[in-house]
Amino acid sequence: xxxxxxxxxxxxWNPGFDxxxxxxxxxxxxxxxxxxxxxxxxxxxxxxxxxxxxxHLEGAVCWGAAYCVRxxxxxxxxxxxxLERRECEYDQKTLVDFYKEADPLQPALTGVIVFTSxxxxxxxxxxxxxxxxxxxxxxxxxxxxxxxxxxMVIELANEVRKVIGKLGKGIxxxxxxxxxxxxxxxQIHMPSIQLRPLAEAVAMDS
Numbered sequence: 183x184x185x186x187x188x189x190x191x192x193x194x195w196n197p198g199f200d201x202x203x204x205x206x207x208x209x210x211x212x213x214x215x216x217x218x219x220x221x222x223x224x225x226x227x228x229x230x231x232x233x234x235x236x237x238h239l240e241g242a243v244c245w246g247a248a249y250c251v252r253x254x255x256x257x258x259x260x261x262x263x264x265l266e267r268r269e270c271e272y273d274q275k276t277l278v279d280f281y282k283e284a285d286p287l288q289p290a291l292t293g294v295i296v297f298t299s300x301x302x303x304x305x306x307x308x309x310x311x312x313x314x315x316x317x318x319x320x321x322x323x324x325x326x327x328x329x330x331x332x333x334m335v336i337e338l339a340n341e342v343r344k345v346i347g348k349l350g351k352g353i354x355x356x357x358x359x360x361x362x363x364x365x366x367x368x369q370i371h372m373p374s375i376q377l378r379p380l381a382e383a384v385a386m387d388s
Contacts, residue, residue, distance in 0.1 A: 183252065183253060183254065183255055183257075183258050184250060184251065184252040184258075185250075185251055185252075185258060185261075185262070185295060186248050186249065186250050186251075186280070186291055186293070186294040186295065187248070187249050187251070187261075187265060187294065187295045187296070187297075188209060188246055188247070188248050188249075188278065188280060188294045188295065188296040189246050189247050189248075189249065190209075190214060190234070190236065190244050190245075190246035190296070191214075191233065191234050191246075193246075193247070193249070194246055194247045197247075197249055198264065198268065199249075199251075199260075199261045199264045199265060200251070200257065200260070200261060201249040201250060201251050201261070202250050202251060202252050202253070203249070203250035203252075204247055204248070204249055204250075205247065205248045205250075205280070205282065205290065205291075206245075206246075206247055206282075206283075207245070207246075207247075207248060207280050207281050207282045207283065207290060208243050208244055208245045208246065208280075208281050208283075208286075209243075209244050209246070209278045209279065209280055209281070209294070209296065210241075210242070210243055210278075210279065210281065211238060211239060211240055211241065211242055212236040212237065212238055212239065212242055212244045212278070212296075213236070213237055213239050213242040213243075213244055214234040214235075214236065214237075214244060215234065215235060215236070215237045215312065216232040216233065216234050216235075216318055216322070217232070217235055217237070217299075217301065217309065217310055217311055217312055218232065218233050218234065218235040218271050218272075218299050218308050218309060218310060219231070219232065219233070219271065219308045219309070219310050220232065220233040220271060220325075220327070221271075221308070221327070222270075222327065222328070223327050223328065223329050224325055224326075224327045224329050225325035225326070225327045226325075226326070226327055229324070229325050229326070230310070230321070230325060231321065231322060231325035231327060232310065232318055232321050232322050232325075233271065235271075235272065235298060235299045236276075236296065236298050236299075237301070248280045248291060248294055265297070269297040271299065271308040272297035272298055272299045272308075273299055273300050273305075273306050273308070274297075274298050274299065274300060275295050275296070275297060275298070276295075276296050276297075276298045277293050277294065277295060277296075278294050278296050279291070279292050279294070280292075280294045
């Protein structure tokens with residue numbers, strides 16, 4: 183028994199389940215968007231936060247991590263039950279091809295599971311849809327939920343704010359965020375592909 187799941191948000195740094203292998207890479211034709219409500223972690227039903235989901239966009243690239251769970255049916259079931267509880271805002275699972283940076287044309291894995299959401303406010307109660315940047319920023323900044331506070335992360339965030347505050351004091355924006363002339367990984371042009379739903383992920387030589 184084996185399955186692979188792709189993480190593009192908090193699963194990248196905090197998977198929270200027992201896995202056997204982690205591979206860094208990307209999927210094609212999807213991009214992250216903060217169009218989904220989070221009501222039980224970073225926000226509440228009355229004041230939801232925004233969390234990222236995936237939006238299908240031809241030619242886009244989304245980086246993340248693929249996790250392999252292999253072994254007994256019980257181990258696989260336990261991992262999937264955990265993921266379904268944690269990813270409860272996502273109402274569907276999609277099967278995608280997964281690529282490594284060393285070979286962006288040949289899939290390293292096929293049939294990788296990724297949690298996605300239906301972009302429809304009627305059928306998906308968690309879908310907020312797009313909004314102006316200022317509105318999304320306000321919603322993210324003011325929402326409060328039962329998320330565990332990490333003192334180290336808070337301290338780091340405060341230090342980042344201090345650095346940003348020095349932008350007008352001789353530190354160039356380019357030094358902080360990188361040269362605008364260098365393409366982001368998400369801007370690398372790659373041929374589009376046809377995603378094929380497969381029953382089980384299959385590892386392929388790269």
